[in-house]
Amino acid sequence: MPVEHFQEKKFDLADLKNIPEDQIAEHLTLYAGYVKNTNTLRVKIAEMVKSGNAGTPEYSELIRRLGFEYNGMRLHELYFDNLSGEGGNPDAAPNIKKAIENAFDGWDNFQNHFTKTAAMRGxxxxxxxxxxxxxxxxxxxxxxxxxxxxxxxxxLLVMDVWEHAFTVYLKPTQRAKYIEDFCANIDWEAVQARLK
Ligand SMILES: [Fe+2]
Known part of the structure; x- marks a missing residue:
């Protein structure tokens, strides 16, 4: 069976509040690299297995790399898909809002929990x-x-806090502003649609 090739997904990221277009364009270029590398790794690994080269040190390094590239692709897709210029209002998605309030003993506790985690060093x-x-x-x-x-x-809700997510328009010390900007653009309806 041929190895499936992934295509770059398209995202509706026009008119995000405070996060400029050049920041998003740079980030999408990084995302494209994850798609390309995931495809390349999958092909190379399949070839090594077929040619009897599984188990070599080169094979081990490709296998170690696969999870990084594959998850890098998927996490970025989830991240861009939970952003929208129309976002920022959890009242637009009452089911997820209620589930969060129940799980974290109130909305403010969740907001504090999520944003303080995002602000962790590293x-x-x-x-x-x-x-x-x-x-x-x-x-x-x-x-x-x-x-x-x-x-x-x-x-359900995926936030990229690698510095490349904001250093086109902010300094590394301004992560708090990026967290604020991310929250202002969360597409709560997209987050709600992921709830099972
Ligand atoms: Fe990223």
């Missing part, structure tokens, strides 16, 4: 997940793209 991702076994919602910090994603959990 670069990575802050993600609100749903545990598909128990239904619980929880906020997690992901270091590298492949490192720390809880098994089988469903990502």
């Amino acid at each position: 670069v990575g991702w802050t993600i609100l997940f749903q545990d598909t076994v128990s239904g619980n919602l929880s906020v997690h910090w992901i270091n590298l793209h492949e490192d720390g994603n809880p098994v089988g959990f469903n990502p």
